[in-house]
Structures are given as structure tokens and as C-alpha cells.
Amino acid sequence: MGAVLxxxxxxxxxxxxxxxxxxxxxxxVLERKSGLAYNHxxxxxxxxxxxxxxxxxxxxxxxxxxxxGSTPEVAALVDSLYASIIxxxxxxxxxxxxxxxxxxxxxxxxxxxxxxxxxxxxxxNRMGIDTxxxxxxxxxxxxxxxxxxxxxxxxxxxxxxxxxxxxAEAIGYRPEVILAGRRLNDGMGAYVxxxxxxxxxxxxxxxxxxxxxxxxxxxxxxxxxxxxxRVVDVIAELEAYGIDVDVYDPWVDAQDAxxxxxxxxxxxxxxxxxxxxxxxxxxxxxxxRGMSLFDACVKPVxxxxxxxxxxxxxxxxxxx
Numbered sequence: 001m002g003a004v005l006x007x008x009x010x011x012x013x014x015x016x017x018x019x020x021x022x023x024x025x026x027x028x029v030l031e032r033k034s035g036l037a038y039n040h041x042x043x044x045x046x047x048x049x050x051x052x053x054x055x056x057x058x059x060x061x062x063x064x065x066x067x068x069g070s071t072p073e074v075a076a077l078v079d080s081l082y083a084s085i086i087x088x089x090x091x092x093x094x095x096x097x098x099x100x101x102x103x104x105x106x107x108x109x110x111x112x113x114x115x116x117x118x119x120x121x122x123x124x125n126r127m128g129i130d131t132x133x134x135x136x137x138x139x140x141x142x143x144x145x146x147x148x149x150x151x152x153x154x155x156x157x158x159x160x161x162x163x164x165x166x167x168a169e170a171i172g173y174r175p176e177v178i179l180a181g182r183r184l185n186d187g188m189g190a191y192v193x194x195x196x197x198x199x200x201x202x203x204x205x206x207x208x209x210x211x212x213x214x215x216x217x218x219x220x221x222x223x224x225x226x227x228x229x230r231v232v233d234v235i236a237e238l239e240a241y242g243i244d245v246d247v248y249d250p251w252v253d254a255q256d257a258x259x260x261x262x263x264x265x266x267x268x269x270x271x272x273x274x275x276x277x278x279x280x281x282x283x284x285x286x287x288x289r290g291m292s293l294f295d296a297c298v299k300p301v302x303x304x305x306x307x308x309x310x311x312x313x314x315x316x317x318x319x320x
Contacts, residue, residue, distance in 0.1 A: 002033025005042050010074055012045035012081075016160050018167035019101040022046050023070070038070070045069045045078035046096040048103035053154075054223030065090045068099035107160040108178060113147045114157070115181035118188055121149040121320050125195070132309055132319060149320045150307060151192075151280070152185040153219035153230035189233025192307055192320060196276055197241050199303040199318055205275050208242035213274045213297060216281020217249040217257060217265070221308075224251045231280045232261050238278075246274075251283060269297045279317075282308035291315055 001011055011030065013022050027038050036042050047067045052058050065086045069075030079092045093099035121131040131149060138144050152158050161182055165175045200207050219229040231247075238245050246266050247257070257263045274297055279286060286293065287310045294304055294311075306317035 002030045005030060005034035005036055007036065007041045010043045010045055010069075010078065012047055012078055014047055014049045016048055016103050016107070016156065016163065017100055018104060018163040019097045020167065021163075022096050022100060043070045043074040044096065045074060046099045047078065047082055048099060050106075053225050054220060061085055061087045064088045066093055066099050066102055067091070068093040068096045070096060104160050104164045107157045108164055110147075111152060111157045111161050111185060112177065112181040113145060114150070114152050115184045117147045118149045118152075118320075119184055122191065125320075130313070130319065132313070148309070149188075151188055151219075151230040151234070153228045154225070155219075155227040158182075158185065158219075158228050158230065186230075186233075189230050190237045192278070192305065193234045193237035193241075195318065195320075196238070196278055196303060196305045197243075199305070200276055203301060203303055205301060205303065209244065210242075210275040211244045211246065211273055212238055212276040212278060213269065214238075214245055214247045214278045214280055215249070215286055216279065216283060216308075217247055217252050217263070218281055218283075221282040222251070222284055224253060224256075226252060226256055226260050232263075234278060234280060235263070243276075249281065249283075250285060269293070271296055272299055274298050274302060276303045276305070278305045278307060279310060280307055282310050286310060 005011075013026065022044060027044060030042065031038055034042065038044070045068060047065055050063045050065070051060065065082045065088070067075070067079040067082050067090050069078045075092055079090050083090045093102060117135070120134075124131045124134060135146075135148065139146055161178050165178050168175050196212070197207055200210060214231065214235055217229060217231050218225055219227060235245050235247065247263055248266050248269055252265060254265045257265050277294055277298060291311060298304070304311070304315070304317040306315070306319050309319055311317050
């Protein structure tokens with residue numbers, strides 16, 4: 001961009017970054033490449049993207065857009081530009097750094113909330129209490145937040161908190177809560193794989209050489225996005241036990257799975273083959289088929305781990 005900048009231009013950044021990155025990292029590069037002076041010859045804005053992959057309701061125009069600019073005049077111009085297409089309205093932050101910080105804490109907050117529920121699920125599992133039943137009961141209070149346990153992947157929630165902690169450490173502060181949540185969430189893949197293996201052992205199923213079907217590879221339901229999917233942690237842990245793992249996900253392009261993770265997906269689920277099944281992603285196509293899909297593919301003695309809670313409770317599947 002620096003090579004094509006001309007006087008009067010405004011560059012608007014939308015990528016999620018730590019507070020200060022736009023003006024501390026990007027602007028000096030633009031100045032060096034263009035030979036122009038910041039806030040004299042050219043200007044910057046920052047308006048973080050809030051796209052939610054697979055979400056048909058919350059689209060670009062229907063999500064409030066945070067805007068900002070490097071001067072009050074540029075901030076007003078950037079805001080009016082977005083306001084011309086954003087039907088949900090805009091929010092003009094007081095500075096680029098404030099807008100950057102607002103974006104990065106959106107996903108950090110969500111990461112920590114899920115980490116709390118994941119930790120509660122581990123505790124309740126040891127106590128023999130159904131986590132979903134607990135959350136349903138707690139959810140009757142008007143201000144209880146409806147988070148659910150699970151794997152935390154993707155290109156936002158599992159990544160953005162590290163931007164903030166990196167900056168915090170650079171200015172001499174060691175974050176405690178944020179990093180604790182990250183460690184817990186990053187360890188959930190190994191935890192659920194271990195729970196499946198324990199259930200197989202209790203059922204007297206030979207683990208080494210067993211066959212397990214992992215259903216779903218994407219980082220979230222009903223989208224083909226594989227970025228930073230933590231399902232691969234489950235697969236790797238199961239394989240470490242000597243289990244033969246098949247992965248089935250009709251949403252995923254087989255070449256993408258092969259290129260990104262070296263995984264070969266199956267196109268058809270074979271009948272009466274598996275000692276265990278791990279429901280890793282809650283695709284609607286899995287929900288719609290329900291127990292019929294599992295009944296057709298498992299051996300008489302088997303274990304089903306319903307990580308996403310898509311099966312009725314009476315089905316008897318393990319849950320997180």
C-alpha cells in the first residue's frame with residue numbers, strides 16, 4: 001500500500017490486532033515506503049471486522065460497526081463511509097487504539113467464558129453430574145450467560161487473546177486470567193479424547209487397534225472453515241493411543257484437509273465398523289440424522305462421545 005499512497009489518501013484497517021499495532025507497526029512502514037508523512041499527507045482509520053462465518057442472520061450490514069480515525073475529521077469521514085451501508089448503525093470510537101482494544105477484548109471475553117464452562121464441565125464430570133442439566137437449570141436466571149463447553153478453535157477466539165497478552169507482556173505486565181483460560185481451552189482436545197478412551201476401557205473395548213469415527217473437522221458448525229480447528233487435537237491424541245481414526249465431514253473440501261493437516265477424509269461412513277464415535281462438530285446434517293447415523297456405523301459394543309450435545313440425553317452418549 002505504501003508504494004501506491006498519494007497525498008490525501010486514507011487507509012482503513014480491519015484486521016484484529018493488539019492496541020497500538022496500526023500506528024506503531026503499520027504506519028511507519030507506510031511512511032517509509034511512500035515517503036509521505038502520517039496525518040499530514042495521508043491518514044488512517046480502523047474499523048474491525050465482525051464477520052461470523054456460517055451465520056446467516058448477523059451479516060456485514062446487520063452488525064454494528066465500530067469506526068475510528070487518526071484525526072477527528074478523518075474519524076468522521078470513515079464513520080460516514082461505513083454508515084452509508086451499515087443498516088445496524090455505527091459506533092465512533094475516540095481513537096484507533098480504543099477501537100483496536102474493543103475488538104480484541106470481544107473474543108478474549110468469549111474465550112474466558114468458554115474456559116470457565118469447560119472447567120466446570122471437568123469438575124462436574126468427576127462428580128458424575130450432567131453439565132448440560134446444570135447449565136439448563138442455571139439458565140433459568142435472567143442474567144446467566146448461555147455458554148456451553150467445547151473445543152475453542154477458529155481464527156478469532158483461539159488466537160486474538162494472544163495478541164493482547166503479547167502487548168501486555170511487552171509493557172511489563174504478565175496476564176494471569178487470560179492465559180489461564182487459553183491453557184485450559186487449548187487442553188480440551190486431549191481431555192475429551194482421554195475421556196473417550198477411558199469409556200472404551202470400561203466397556204472392555206481393546207483400545208490399541210480400535211477404530212473410531214470423528215464426525216466433523218471444521219472449527220464451528222455449518223461452515224467449511226478449517227482455520228485453527230482444535231478437532232485435530234482430538235485426532236492426534238486418539239492416534240497416540242494406537243487408535244485408527246476416520247474423519248467424516250461433508251462440509252470440508254478434502255484437498256483443504258489434506259493440505260492443512262495431512263488428513264484423508266472418508267466420503268462414506270461404513271456400516272458396523274467403529275468401536276467409538278466422537279461427535280466433534282454440531283453440523284445440522286448430523287443433528288438431522290440423529291441416532292440413525294450412529295446405529296448404522298458402530299459395532300454392537302461401542303462408545304459414543306457427544307461432545308456437542310446434539311443427541312437426546314436418553315441416547316446414553318457421553319457428554320462433556
